Amino acid sequence: MIIGILLEVVLPIFILIGAGVLMQRAFQLDLYTLAKINFYYITPAVVFMSMYESEMSAELFGTIVLYYSIYVTALYLIGRLCSARLKFTRGMRAAFTNALILDNSGNYxxxxxxxxxxxxxLAGSLQALIMTMQALLTFTYGVFSIQGAKTQGLYRQALIGFLKLPVPYALVAGLVFQIGSIPLPEFLARPLIYADQSLVAIALLTLGAQMIKYPLRLHxxxxxxxxxxxxxxxxxxxxLIVLSLGLKGIPAQALILASGMxxxxxxxxxxxxxQNxxxxxxxxVLFSTLLSVLTLTALIPLSRILAA
Structure with a gap:
């Protein structure tokens, strides 16, 4: 099982990330443009199609929101406790806590x-929902924690930033089309399907290109x-949260896997x-992405066992 997961899931991911690293070294890719393509076209298309094709019930939707709220709160409290014990400065405390609760649920x-x-x-729609909640968290708590009281109008800026995100609108639109059983015309469905199919390659190539910006520091x-x-x-x-909520099957597996990003x-x-x-x-970002090859290899079969 472990060999199969390494060959079928983990190795393809890191081959694509490695290709992104090599291409960035060779060609100095325009990371700004790559990020925009991912953020404003591919990811919203994936979220829309995930929700449109989903069989997620309203009850499961509410359970996922509850799960995520408990999960983030637990990590936040751990971050605050560790920051206090290690006597971090205010800026370091914010950076440390953000690194715990802002995971790579999108292009990874x-x-x-x-x-x-x-x-x-169903698994794809669950991950898309997690990613959307991550976006909300990033542009609310993520910004607030770093800026603190330094900038006047901070809450307004954060709200405007979130309202500019395409992902929440794609999620809502996908749910509306799915609940209303509204058929997609071919001229809309085809571009969305093409974007959906390009996700794995483009997102991981972009991640590899972004990672090479960070030099290793071990001290x-x-x-x-x-x-x-x-x-x-x-x-x-x-x-622990998945087990306490009594989740089984695909929802349990997807949430456990999402927790290991x-x-x-x-x-x-x-x-x-x-500048914080x-x-x-x-x-x-660099170390956790590299080491996740080990943790995900263990987490995937564990999630299957626990969700059975």
Whole structure:
């Protein structure tokens, strides 16, 4: 089983990430344009199609929201506790906590889900919902935690930032079309399907190109604390919540797998934007992504056993 997962899920992911690294070294890709293509076309299309083809009930939808709320709250409390014990500065405390709760559920989580569940519509819609809630968290708490009281009108800026995101609108539109059983005309369905099918390759190539920006630094112990919590403690928390909610089957597997994602690139983007511990955050993205090859290889079969 482990060999099969390595060959069918993990190895393809890291081959594509490696290809992105090589292409960035050779051609100096325009990362800004790549990110925009992912963010404003491919990801919204994937979210829309995931919701449109989903068989998720209203009850399951509410359960996922409850799961995610408990999950994020637990990680937030762990982050605050560790920050207090390690006597972090206010800025470092914000960066450390963001690295725990802002994971890469988009250009890493969606492809992992696609490969692990072989395109299962329900699994894909669950991951799309998690990613949408991550976007909400990023542009609310993620921004607030870094900026604090430095900028007047912060709440208004964060709200405007969230309202500009295409993903929430794609999620709502997909749900409306799915609930209303509204057929998609071919001229709309075909571009959405093409974008959906390109997700794995484009998202992982982009991630590889982004990762090469971060030089390795091995001397900061807080990086190791953060990565250990993100890759080891977070899945344990996810598993405990899934079991306590009585989830089984595909929903349980998808949520457990989603809990093991590495630190999100958005955490690094926020840190760079507001110049708040950008080096620390970049290192957590790099290390957690590289080490996730080990943790995901173990987590995928474990999720199947626990969800049975």
């Amino acid at each position: 989580g969606l492809p992992v889900n696609e490969l692990a569940f072989k395109g299962d519509a 900061r112990k807080e990086i190791y604390f953060s990565v250990a919590i993100r890759l080891l403690a977070a899945p344990v928390i996810g598993i 590495p630190v999100g690139v958005n955490a690094s983007i926020l840190a760079e934007e507001y 511990e950008p080096d620390f955050t970049a290192q957590t």
